Amino acid sequence: MTDNSRPSAAHGALDGTSPPAPRAPLNAWTWREIAYLLSNFPLGVAAFALVVVWLALGLGLSVTVIGLPLLAAGLMACRQYGRLERARARVLLGVRVPEPSGLRPGERGFFPWLWTCLKDPVAWRHALFAFIRLPWALLTFTLTFVSLFVAWPVLPWLARWLTNVDRAMVRGLLSPSDELERRIAELESDRMTVTDTAAADLRRIERDLHDGAQARLVALAMGLGLAKEKLLEGQADESVAAMVDEAHGEVKLALQELRDLARGIHPAILTDRGLGPALTSLAGRCTVPVTTSVDLEERPAPAIEGIAYFTVSELLQNVSKHSAARRAEVEVWRSADRLLIQVQDDGRGGARLDGGSGMAGLADRLGAVDGLFMLDSPAGGPTRVTAELPWRPRAEGAAGAAGAAGD
Incomplete structure (x- = not known):
């Protein structure tokens, strides 16, 4: 049996002169x-x-x-x-x-x-x-x-x-x-998002180690083994020097990959010096000129600090890959019990949460920690992303450890 619950133009004029079906x-x-x-x-x-x-x-x-x-x-x-x-x-x-x-x-x-x-x-x-x-x-x-x-x-x-x-x-x-009960139910759902994200990050780290630094170190060990055999056999010629030189190059590449991997897990500059210097370093690696402004009288909790850093990191990657912008700005400040982040660029705009640029995943991860994610990106630009995180004070022990590491 057909459902005619919605009127259409075929059943009457659109100016309201005829009643809907x-x-x-x-x-x-x-x-x-x-x-x-x-x-x-x-x-x-x-x-x-x-x-x-x-x-x-x-x-x-x-x-x-x-x-x-x-x-x-x-x-x-x-x-x-x-x-x-x-x-x-x-x-x-x-x-x-x-x-x-x-x-x-x-x-x-x-x-x-x-x-x-x-x-x-x-x-x-x-x-x-x-x-x-x-x-x-x-x-x-x-x-x-x-x-x-x-x-x-x-x-x-x-x-x-x-x-x-x-x-x-x-x-x-x-x-x-009540509202608290509903919020608990929402957070239980969000916990699954956090779990899935953590599992995906662990798989990425395992893959990077297996395909990158581990493969290089295996090749390095084989090369040094061959060089050792030739030295023991008394064949110390130019081929041995070339093999050692190649192994030296592999060591430097492996070290660089391990540094990049460690930076992707949690950068040392963030632990030692906080969001300001860490975001400045992050902006320096972006392909688009970026100005940063961090106005914080104290450092937030390490977990919130890390989420803020990686939020900006992913947004700047989107700026580099998708925006065709000439410049970008990053601002971080505290308002009452919220940490606010704003990333803006003068690119072509048109970004969407369902556009395949990772915005939806980023919004889900922020929502899982009681944060907010707002996107304003009209066609033609500019694009402005505002993120909010709950402000959690830094424990004295964490602050002392960070200060000792910085010294």
Whole structure:
């Protein structure tokens, strides 16, 4: 059956003189809503019965050793019931409710786990949802079933009104507890991004070591071995000198590759002297003239400092490769509890988060540490990227170590 819910020019004038085409009485979404309403009753009866029996047994046996563990196990089951209902609402009603974060006992052991389960607000709200859902499920099932055979012309509008109440109940009782709970759920998702990025970096380092410095050192060892054999055999001629000279060149190349690799992991100048000198050194290696301005009265935490450095590094690489710019600027400053970074160039613009230049990955990595990434790049330029990171003070031990290394 065709869904005509969107009007088109063929059904009326675009100036509003003709009304839009009416929505098909029984389109695909209406049938999904009807299926949701009809399935409410059997699921509601089962959930209500289980919750009532579980509460009666758990509270009745709470004076014994099995009562509280039974309550905790039931609350964990309520969490799974909530997950089922969120999935059903997502498929049949188009309601997307984020998953609450998992349980986090403060300490290991049975009793910390038990206490965490018993005071879990998410599970108790899921239990409340199952308890109050039965009367509503009975009403909606009856109205929908009767309308399906007797009053079907009004069924689409009735189904929409009834499922709107269900949508509100799902959002109100099956969503994360509060803004902090939602933020925890987001950070759990972002943690996967950080894990994937770290794994990719480790693979890159392994590949660089295997294909670069390691291969050169193997060739160096073979060359020196051949030179040693010739010396022992008394064949100290010009070929031996050439082999030693070649080995010397391989040593210098291997050392340079190891320095570049170490700089890619964490540059020594950043550890020793901070963002200002490190970004100045980074700008000097860019193919486009770059001016830097770092206005920080103190150094942030090493982790934030490292993220800021590699953010600027990747942005300057994009400037070199894609912008066709004549100059670029880098500014870093602190505003309240945020570290702000702005990189701007006078290139051709048109950069996008989905443009294949690594911008999307950079935005994901900043978001994973509660940062922000903003891109302003109109066609014709200029391109301005602003990044924000949470300001975290540098620990005294880290500052002292950095100062000692700098001395």
